[in-house]
Amino acid sequence: MIIEKKLIVNSDKGNLLNELISSINECEKFYFSVAFINYSGLQLLLDTFKNAEKRGVKGKIITSTYLNFTEAKALKKVNEFSNIHLKIFETDKAIGFHTKAYIFECKDSYKVIIGSSNITQSALKSNIEWNVEIIAKEDAQFLKDVLKEYDGLWNSSVVADDNFISKYEEFLSKLKGYTNTQQFIYESSEYIVPNNMQKRAVENLERIRSFGEKKALVIAATGTGKTYMSAFDVKGFKPKRLLFIVHREEILKKAKETFEKLLPNEKLTFGLLTGNQKQKNADYIFSTIQTVSKCYEEFKRDEFEYIIFDEAHHATSPSYQAVLEYFSPQFTLGMTATPERSDQQNVFDLFDNNVALEVRLHEALEDELVIPFHYFGITDIEGIDLSDVDIDDVAEITKRLKVNERVDFIIKNMNFYGHDGDKRKGLGFCVTVEHAQYMAQEFNSRGIHSICLSGNDSVELRAHYISRLEDDHDDLQFIFTVDIFNEGVDIPSVNTVLMLRPTNSPIVFIQQLGRGLRKHKDKSFLTVLDFIGNHSKTFLIAIALNGSRYYDKESLKVAIATGFANIPGCTHIQMDKISEERILAQIDKENFNSLKYLKEEYFEFKKMNQGKTPLLLMDYMKFDGAPDPIKFINREKTYLQFVAKVEKNDSLKRLLLDESFEGVLRELSSKLPLKRVYEFAIAKYLLDHAEISLETAKYEILKLVKEVDEDSVFHALQCLNQDFYDPGQKKRNLKLFAFENGHLSKTATYEKVLENDEYRAYIEDLIFYGIFRYEKEFKEDYYGVPHLKLYEQYQMADAALLSNYRKSHSAFRGSGLLSNGNDYFLFIDLHKEEDIKESINYHDEFINEQMFQWQTPNSTAPTSDRGKNIVFNQDRGIHLHLFIRKYKEIDGKTEPYIYIGKGNTVEYEGEKPITVTMKLESEVPASLYTEFTKRV
The missing domain is CATH 3.40.50.300 (P-loop containing nucleotide triphosphate hydrolases)
Incomplete structure (x- = not known):
């Protein structure tokens, strides 16, 4: 009798590895038959095999020499376990061996997994694989057939003893000397295609240039293909002359080879400029900084249309500075894995704070760049x-x-x-x-x-x-x-x-x-x-x-x-x-929000910053794994106030005694982290200009995002004018901008603060940080109105800003149901406080990844206009936006909500309150669903 069947695929919901681990941990015996075993997959099962050995659970494994994919070291490792008997099915040209079966003998039943996965890391975790799991009683005909086939294979296989493995190992080592030419396909350079990172970087560089910007920086881990990325961009840019500058000579030849490979039919010459080679007349010159810094004046200032600085974190040193300042190319690209290695000057500033791309460890793993x-x-x-x-x-x-x-x-x-x-x-x-x-x-x-x-x-x-x-x-x-x-x-x-x-x-x-x-x-x-x-x-x-x-x-x-x-x-x-x-x-x-913890985090980061006080927010963007400085801002209203407090820094405290300067920092800091970049794109422009029109504001915003609607640009100008502050906010917050006759300009107070160079440096840093962080989290995408990104964190008032609400934004609070026109915003706490009155019987919960049950506020009847809008939302053109959080507070701090997209009512019952079942337009990712529903 077959009890249960299911399909196992590798996805964010699970994978075959997890299934094998739990099955081995629960079974009394196990039997595997797989075409091949690689060490990459075996290593992931070692601890599970060790635990099985301790429990006295016996196992049999059959694998094969088919296509010589099985690794000898994997066979040796399996033989180290006293509880596992290993055999090899020897294949020849006539018979292939393709089985992928995992059988688990349990107390009252058998579990059989048959499908496409061998024992390799990718087959167990990430490949597109289909494996069917069947749980059956001993008397099921299917099971009898499986066990009979397994026994037949077992009896036809040979024991993988030391003698067999050493002969097989010897055979494999001889094979290494041969190349099977059939495995190689001739590829001309036309077919070298950019990876995801390279594609995104080139698109962003093109967009940055289309708005007249002349410099940009790309941050990506070593080995992720930055040189190829730069070559792809150069291929599109088509400069007549190019200068590629590196810090170390060994990188130089590889960079030149990359460009030659990618640009073979462009009728270009490629040359080296080093201590030993002086090919100064080549179209594309690859030079060390040591050499070019001695002879750059031999070239005209506009000699090169495109200059690339590899390892751009060195660009703050004097030799680089001299070269940077001398040349005036049409475009300058900086590339670095580590923007932290700068001394006096900020590497971001050198490239006009235009970061075309930043790829840190998680993204690099996701894009398989490492x-x-x-x-x-x-x-x-x-x-x-x-x-x-x-x-x-x-x-x-x-x-x-x-x-x-x-x-x-x-x-x-x-x-x-x-x-x-x-x-x-x-x-x-x-x-x-x-x-x-x-x-x-x-x-x-x-x-x-x-x-x-x-x-x-x-x-x-x-x-x-x-x-x-x-x-x-x-x-x-x-x-x-x-x-x-x-x-x-x-x-x-x-x-x-x-x-x-x-x-x-x-x-x-x-x-x-x-x-x-x-x-x-x-x-x-x-x-x-x-x-x-x-x-x-x-x-x-x-x-x-x-x-x-x-x-x-x-x-x-x-x-x-x-x-x-x-x-x-x-x-x-x-x-x-x-x-x-x-x-x-x-x-x-x-307590991650206590002053004690924040101070420890800050001082640990200061050590990483070569012991220098990190006075700039951009310092935190230089390191993968740096703390989030918004936590420091939340503690003291501005970052500098936090630094002054924990450092007991009197000169910083004196600086902050200027109420206007401190007021500017507070007003701008209150908008961090940005949930839309429009306001800061405008503020950045106004650092160097007296005023901005709607048209120019739109142009500046489009430097950062692919698309923007005019009403949102107008709304951003109104927001900077504090049109939607309540009286208390207007009293507390310094006004930086004035909006009159269709133009936004700086107030006299803000203008005066910006005249002080020291003040201005901190204000610029705050604006650049806001923009850079926004780009990191939201990229250049347009999210429409309301401007909401799936699975991003939001507070209630953010919904007012992002839906272009034109009344006081502070009105968006308190209730779990807020609206702006046809947009309804549902703010839902999954776990309520225990002291809530028992009369409120909440039923807010996930039914599964795509269905959610929600209870309306107590006063909502299905016959009311609001009630009808909720229960017949699709017919009435109402968008129900769901924002969920697990707990209202953690460690004394109010938690943000996570936007899980729009839902549509499919069922409802009761009144005052109405219990509504909604189907989500976007299925919640498995990891987030687990986070919402799992109690630890």
Whole structure:
């Protein structure tokens, strides 16, 4: 008898890996038959196999040598488990082996999963795969047929013993020397197509230029294809002459080759300008900054129509400055992975604050610009206690971590989880140089050739050891290091990263992780082993892995409890139970909105900022994993007030004594984070102009977004004129702009404040930050009216602004149902406070990802006009917009709502209140649905 059937696909709702893990954990025996097993997939099942071994659960696995896809190291690993019997079906040219079946014997039934997935990371997590799961009783004919077929295969297969595996391994290594020419397709350069990142960047660059802008910056992780992106843009721009400037010579030849490959039929000449080569007459010149800074005056100022600065974070140095200021090209492009490495001057300013694209870790994983990582959070050994030590006391932490038993524990786990590729190429991140030296010494004494590198070592020495680590025939396996900021430690083939220090900064964590994510022909994933101690800031790991700069306690807890299911692709994050519980307990205890926590976050960030007080909001855009400065603004009304308070900075306090200056900061800060960019696009223009018309305002806005309607532009001008402030707001807030005769101009007070250069720098920063952050979250899309983006966070008053409401916006509060014309805004709390009167019986809940039940305010009858508009919304042309939040407050702070789109009433019952069932126009993504409905 068949009890149940279901289809398993890899999607944001789940994947085959999760199904296999839960099935192995619940079964009494298991039997697999798969065409091939790769280490990338096997590694994700290792802990589950280990738990099965502890429970005494036996397993049989059949795989094959079909097409030589099965990896010998995967077979060796399976054989390490005493509970698993492994056999190989040997294939020949006549018979292929394609089975993908997973059978689980349970107490009262069998579960059988048959479909398309082999054991590889992509088949288990991200590929388009179909697998059917059937639960059947022992007497079901289907099950009898399956088991009979399995037994037949088992008896036809050979035992995968050491002898078999070593012969197979030898055969595979011989194959490496051969190339199957049939696997390659000739591709001319016309067919090299841009990836998503490159496409978006080129589109944005074209838009920025169409409005007369002459400079832009692209921020994207190393290895994501920035050079190709620049070549695609140049291909469209068609400059007669181009100058491409880099910081390091080794990048130069690769950049030139990229351009030659992409522009083969353009009748262009390509040349190098370096210490040894001086091809100054080439159409497209590729030069080091060291060379061009000595001879730039030999060229005319307008010699080059297009100039590219690679590693643009160096552009703040004097040699770059001289070149930047001398030339006047039609367009200048800056490219960087790390805008944080600037000293005196802000790298954003050098490119006129035009950021064409910013791709950080999560987006890079999503667009497959970097390789996936398999992260294993492992509870550190019991003998190490960090609970009573200050996380900044590196000497004490070093002392406590220098334990031989810990080294053995690290190596044991390294050997258990393994790595991709034949040779292990590892980076170990330590607390201090002393700790790194100790680790290298201990690894060497255990036969794992390792060295310690730090900022004290010369560039040449670093390069020497890096090339040795990259060399498959060299026995160097590990580099232990501390200061990860030097550009020297960029090793594409790294396949293992050890986190050996307590995480005290999400920024550092992400930077360390990034060191191993470069794409490389010999690796398909990065293994990350994080040894998690019992220190007080363990929860920062979760903040770093979660990947969202704007998080709350609840979303963080759900992310941990669901194994960070929101992480895209084949990336896998797994923490052992002790670490998970420890982190959840810390998050529960921590108040993310307390002054104590905000100060800790601020000072940790200051350390990342090379110890300099981060006076600008744009400083926070320089690092992936930086804190959200809006939290600091919410605390003290302006960012500078917060800095003055926590730094006890008297000169900053004196600066803020100017009421007009402080008033300008307050008024502009109150609009952050922007939910539409129109007001700040206008404010940016008015920094340098006396007034702005409706037509010019529209033009300026279109520099940032693809489309805008005229009424919204007019509404933005009215908003800047404070037309929709209530009397209290008008009294409290300084008026910066005046709207008369169709033109918006600055008030005399604001004009006077801007005359002070120091004041102006802070005001510019605030406006640029608002725009840059908006672009990051909303991109250049147009969302119509109301201007609402799915799954974005909003407060009630935002709905008034974004629907062009022309009365006091503060009226949008209190009630859960607000309207502007045909737009109805439903603000819904899923969990009500316990002290709410029992007479109000709320029934607001998700039925599933596409259906929602909502109860109207008590006074609404279905016969009233408002009632009819709700229950017959589609017939009456009424748009019901749903905004949901899980809790009204967390840690004493009012939570924002999340916009889940429009809903249409399909059923209703009762009156005063009416219970309405709505079908959502957009199905809620699985990760968000889980966040709304899961209690942790």
